[in-house]
Amino acid sequence: MKGFLKNFIILVLILPLLIMFLWSIVNSWPWPYILPQDISFRAFLYIFEPSTKIFRILINSILLSAIVTFFTLLISLPAAKALAFYDFKGKSLVKVLLLLPLIVPILSVAMGIHLSFIRLGIANTYLGVILIHVIPGIPYGVKILLNVFELNGNKMEFQARTLGASKLQVLRYITLPMIMPGLIVAGSIIYISSFTQYFITFLIGGGKIVTYSMVLFPFIESGDRTMASALSVIFVINIGIVLYISEKLVGNIYKNSSKYFV
Amino acid sequence: MPYILLLPVLLLIVFIFIAGIIFGALQSLGYFPAIGLKTFTLKYYKYIFKDPNFFSSLKFSLYTSFVSSFLAVVVGVLLAYFLLANSKKDLGFYNVYKIPIIVPHTVAALLVFVLFSQSGWIARILYRLGFIHNMTEFYPLVFDSKGIGVILAYIWKGAPFITLITYDILKKINDSYSKVALNLGANSFQVFWYVLLPLALPTILSGFIIIFAFSFGAFEIPYLLGPSNPKALPVLAYIYYKSIDLFERPYGMVINMCITFYSLIMVVLYVLVFQLIKKYKI
Numbered sequence: 001m002k003g004f005l006k007n008f009i010i011l012v013l014i015l016p017l018l019i020m021f022l023w024s025i026v027n028s029w030p031w032p033y034i035l036p037q038d039i040s041f042r043a044f045l046y047i048f049e050p051s052t053k054i055f056r057i058l059i060n061s062i063l064l065s066a067i068v069t070f071f072t073l074l075i076s077l078p079a080a081k082a083l084a085f086y087d088f089k090g091k092s093l094v095k096v097l098l099l100l101p102l103i104v105p106i107l108s109v110a111m112g113i114h115l116s117f118i119r120l121g122i123a124n125t126y127l128g129v130i131l132i133h134v135i136p137g138i139p140y141g142v143k144i145l146l147n148v149f150e151l152n153g154n155k156m157e158f159q160a161r162t163l164g165a166s167k168l169q170v171l172r173y174i175t176l177p178m179i180m181p182g183l184i185v186a187g188s189i190i191y192i193s194s195f196t197q198y199f200i201t202f203l204i205g206g207g208k209i210v211t212y213s214m215v216l217f218p219f220i221e222s223g224d225r226t227m228a229s230a231l232s233v234i235f236v237i238n239i240g241i242v243l244y245i246s247e248k249l250v251g252n253i254y255k256n257s258s259k260y261f262v
Numbered sequence: 263m264p265y266i267l268l269l270p271v272l273l274l275i276v277f278i279f280i281a282g283i284i285f286g287a288l289q290s291l292g293y294f295p296a297i298g299l300k301t302f303t304l305k306y307y308k309y310i311f312k313d314p315n316f317f318s319s320l321k322f323s324l325y326t327s328f329v330s331s332f333l334a335v336v337v338g339v340l341l342a343y344f345l346l347a348n349s350k351k352d353l354g355f356y357n358v359y360k361i362p363i364i365v366p367h368t369v370a371a372l373l374v375f376v377l378f379s380q381s382g383w384i385a386r387i388l389y390r391l392g393f394i395h396n397m398t399e400f401y402p403l404v405f406d407s408k409g410i411g412v413i414l415a416y417i418w419k420g421a422p423f424i425t426l427i428t429y430d431i432l433k434k435i436n437d438s439y440s441k442v443a444l445n446l447g448a449n450s451f452q453v454f455w456y457v458l459l460p461l462a463l464p465t466i467l468s469g470f471i472i473i474f475a476f477s478f479g480a481f482e483i484p485y486l487l488g489p490s491n492p493k494a495l496p497v498l499a500y501i502y503y504k505s506i507d508l509f510e511r512p513y514g515m516v517i518n519m520c521i522t523f524y525s526l527i528m529v530v531l532y533v534l535v536f537q538l539i540k541k542y543k544i
Contacts, residue, residue, distance in 0.1 A: 010358055023376055082263075082264035099529070104526065105475070109283060111286060111500075111514065116285060131278060195366075220371060225372075235366060236366075240364060
């Protein structure tokens with residue numbers, strides 16, 4: 001019974017992706033065949049054909065999301081620190097404010113701010129898209145780093161300061177290594193959130209800034225299963241690689257750091 | 263000092279996020295100087311609240327979000343419990359369940375389309391087994407007015423997310439209280455129902471709120487899998503918004519304000535739930 005249940009769960013999780021993968025490598029797969037009749041890599045060839053620019057857009061999207069991730073972490077780090085180690089007026093209000101983007105849809109916000117972005121000249125630019133992508137990442141960045149700070153405390157930093165380390169040295173040799181696992185986990189979530197955004201990129205980028213999600217969307221919309229599947233396979237693999245690398249990094253850091261901290 | 267550390271994040275939240283909501287609210291009230299509308303009026307609200315299309319959209323969005331989030335929570339918690347029961351043996355399985363979390367919503371829509379449309383894989387299987395003789399005999403699950411395709415996509419994405427956030431807390435409770443209960447003669451169903459579930463309830467609720475609010479306010483899945491009538495609220499808002507006639511835009515903003523209003527209720531619930539978690543120290 002347990003084995004059956006387990007296999008059923010795995011089937012539900014994996015089967016849709018398997019069918020999608022098959023769709024990505026067919027020439028045609030007409031009703032009512034259960035397996036594809038002739039295999040072809042035309043969709044992948046099309047994607048990597050330089051004249052379609054899809055591969056370049058993929059690279060651009062990876063860079064864009066990497067910048068969004070870096071910037072979100074950069075501003076979340078001090079905020080998480082402030083929330084972890086200081087008591088101040090309005091702390092609970094700030095906590096709620098930073099939580100809002102997790103629950104209030106970014107879609108409504110983006111439509112509301114769009115006009116202001118146009119006025120400021122940052123609509124249809126990378127800057128505007130990066131700014132709007134940072135917003136949904138903030139709750140994750142702050143919350144995960146806050147947990148890490150609360151878990152680790154700041155005794156280490158105090159000790160280093162007392163022993164004469166400069167602020168920069170403390171950051172470089174104590175704080176960053178200590179919170180690195182948290183940074184990597186938060187970073188991968190923020191990266192995925194940014195990389196998979198369709199609507200707000202489309203709205204704020206005005207069609208001028210084209211990300212990978214925007215290449216994929218029309219193919220799904222028009223029901224072109226082979227192209228949509230091939231693009232999706234690359235999409236999922238890309239995210240998988242990023243996560244794999246980050247999990248390995250976290251693993252390594254824990255392994256190395258265990259000598260000193262745990 | 264803490265204020266300086268918080269400044270960059272707060273600047274972005276206030277000047278993009280909060281400002282976005284406020285400008286949206288102003289436009290919904292008819293204050294839209296860019297096209298010469300400068301007097302505050304409730305006429306857009308009155309119009310939208312009289313529109314039967316709006317109410318069928320609101321109902322559709324509430325219904326698909328609630329059903330999908332509820333089922334995702336049930337499936338997700340059961341999956342977490344199942345993992346707990348045989349976690350130590352099977353690390354590979356433990357990682358497989360996370361796959362839907364990293365699959366983007368647009369791709370999840372494609373998966374539902376490929377499997378459940380009338381020419382999809384499930385229909386082909388049923389045809390081969392002789393249950394249906396024609397693809398049109400397969401009950402339409404995609405673009406259907408009951409939103410089944412939308413709900414399926416959200417459950418597939420949502421359930422593993424619920425598993426992810428409830429697994430740790432269930433494990434913690436299981437390690438401490440469950441053994442006591444088992445020792446005192448409870449059976450495993452009683453342990454689950456009377457010990458694990460109540461203690462994990464705040465965490466489960468917070469997960470429900472997150473996925474409910476997300477599905478209520480997201481555009482991609484209902485746009486790709488939903489019926490053309492009724493449309494989900496975010497889709498309806500966007501249609502008004504993108505209209506070439508800029509004077510239509512305030513109507514879209516009214517709908518956005520409704521979405522925001524419902525999600526703010528969710529925020530209040532979320533904060534209350536977290537106070538519960540703190541109170542009981544779980």
